[in-house]
Amino acid sequence: MIPITDNHIHLDRRGKGLLAAKEFANAGGTHLILVSKPSWTLGVTMTSPEDYKLVFDETIGIAREINRSDIGVTAFVVLGVHPAEITRLVDRVGLARAEELMIGGLDVAGQFVCEGDAIAIKTGRPHYEVGGDVWDASNRVMAHGMALARDLDCAVQLHTEAEDALVIADLAAIARESGLSPGRVVKHHAQPLVRDFEEIGIFPGVHAGKGAIETALLTGDRFMMETDYIDDPERPGAVLGPKTVPRRTRQLVDRFGEEVFWKVHKENPEQVYGIEIVL
Numbered sequence: 001m002i003p004i005t006d007n008h009i010h011l012d013r014r015g016k017g018l019l020a021a022k023e024f025a026n027a028g029g030t031h032l033i034l035v036s037k038p039s040w041t042l043g044v045t046m047t048s049p050e051d052y053k054l055v056f057d058e059t060i061g062i063a064r065e066i067n068r069s070d071i072g073v074t075a076f077v078v079l080g081v082h083p084a085e086i087t088r089l090v091d092r093v094g095l096a097r098a099e100e101l102m103i104g105g106l107d108v109a110g111q112f113v114c115e116g117d118a119i120a121i122k123t124g125r126p127h128y129e130v131g132g133d134v135w136d137a138s139n140r141v142m143a144h145g146m147a148l149a150r151d152l153d154c155a156v157q158l159h160t161e162a163e164d165a166l167v168i169a170d171l172a173a174i175a176r177e178s179g180l181s182p183g184r185v186v187k188h189h190a191q192p193l194v195r196d197f198e199e200i201g202i203f204p205g206v207h208a209g210k211g212a213i214e215t216a217l218l219t220g221d222r223f224m225m226e227t228d229y230i231d232d233p234e235r236p237g238a239v240l241g242p243k244t245v246p247r248r249t250r251q252l253v254d255r256f257g258e259e260v261f262w263k264v265h266k267e268n269p270e271q272v273y274g275i276e277i278v279l
């Protein structure tokens with residue numbers, strides 16, 4: 001048996017919920033990095049940073065249920081504010097208040113990290129074209145998340161625009177300016193640019209879509225694997241399913257051996273998040 005970790009997955013009680021964790025386990029999965037859902041997908045309207053607690057309590061609650069169950073999967077929680085939140089907030093409350101609410105939401109996430117209920121902060125910047133003022137505000141929000149992670153001695157997961165070497169270097173520079181080592185930064189939904197990431201110091205969570213993991217393995221082993229499964233009852237087939245990471249891993253073990261997957265599924269997440277992956 002080898003450890004098999006999905007570096008970025010969402011579960012929703014209105015979707016498959018714990019059943020998805022069971023499917024993951026039955027396919028051979030052992031550890032989940034469970035990320036909070038965007039507030040709007042839970043129907044929560046932000047009027048104060050404290051409102052993010054409703055979103056975070058939901059993620060923490062699902063992780064607790066998994067960890068107390070006999071499913072055989074360990075769930076770790078990552079909490080934060082989805083960068084696309086800024087567009088929704090700007091329309092409703094204006095840019096200045098939007099930035100304030102998002103920074104406040106990250107601070108609330110930080111409290112949960114401090115209390116040991118979460119292992120990392122999720123932040124980033126929009127993956128789509130936005131105006132210069134929204135872009136600048138988003139970069140300030142992301143830098144705040146990084147500074148918070150530095151203070152808490154935890155990792156950040158970033159949701160950003162599609163990356164190339166320049167984008168990776170820019171993200172690493174913002175991390176350094178915020179006092180956070182790039183070695184504690186995970187680019188979520190990453191492309192298999194394993195060498196670029198390794199050179200620059202950020203960790204990629206490579207999206208396990210067709211061919212990407214093979215490409216990653218041909219260039220190195222300093223990456224993690226993820227589905228970004230969203231467990232949305234209205235879009236059941238929209239993304240990779242919860243069984244994807246264990247299935248791909250088991251298929252690829254035949255070709256690449258087990259050793260490399262101990263690095264991908266155990267050593268790498270242990271190093272970047274400061275957690276223990278125990279079978």
Ligand SMILES: [Zn+2]
Binds near residue numbers: 228
């Ligand atoms: Zn996600």
